[in-house]
Amino acid sequence: MKARNAFLVLLTAGVVGCAVWLIFFSPVLGVRSIDIVGNVTVPAERIEQQAGVPELHPLATVDLAGVEARVMQIRQLASAKVDRVWPGTLKIEVVEREPIAAITAGGKAALIDKGGVVIEIQNTVPPGLPTLKVDRPAAGDPTTMAALRVIQSLPDDLAAKVRGVRASSPEGVSLELSDGRSVVWGGADRGADKARILKTLLRRKASVYDVSSPDVVTLK
Structure with a gap:
């Protein structure tokens, strides 16, 4: 009986050892x-x-x-x-990463994602991508991040009209439309309200649309 038990122990150890070798060390x-x-x-x-x-x-x-x-x-x-x-x-x-804006410098265009990370450098700004203009563009920069949040919040039909985004501060974001008109957007708050109001305002002739305070809008 003892011999049989010893044999079973050795057999078990051999099987386990073989399995360990197969899983952790062999190319099998x-x-x-x-x-x-x-x-x-x-x-x-x-x-x-x-x-x-x-x-x-x-x-x-x-x-x-x-x-x-x-x-x-x-x-x-x-x-x-x-x-x-x-x-x-x-x-x-x-x-x-998906580019949502481009920053131009030295004749090149740096494509950046929603986090301000530079994805790649191209010779020109791809069609449909807005150009971002800020004093110190960088991931984590409050002004840069506020502008990127505004870009993200734009509905597709409005985003298609935007060729540039300028920001002087986190609360000083403005949009440059492809037809030459501009929009004073303000901060990244209440984006849905601003977009809804702007969609109606753009039917009226003006050169500047101020929706920074959606409750009190102005046209110039």
């Missing part, structure tokens, strides 16, 4: 493919290269947080989530 359950989803403009090859996971690396020992951190070094990405899909796939799900 290694990374054989990397599935990248959510990317539109960033090539999958670039994301895979940035992930830095060798082929057949044991899937169980892939440092998921480390892969996410490396992938997030790609400026165009807003988020990245990495998961294991057994038996041999590493899944990387990304969300790309």
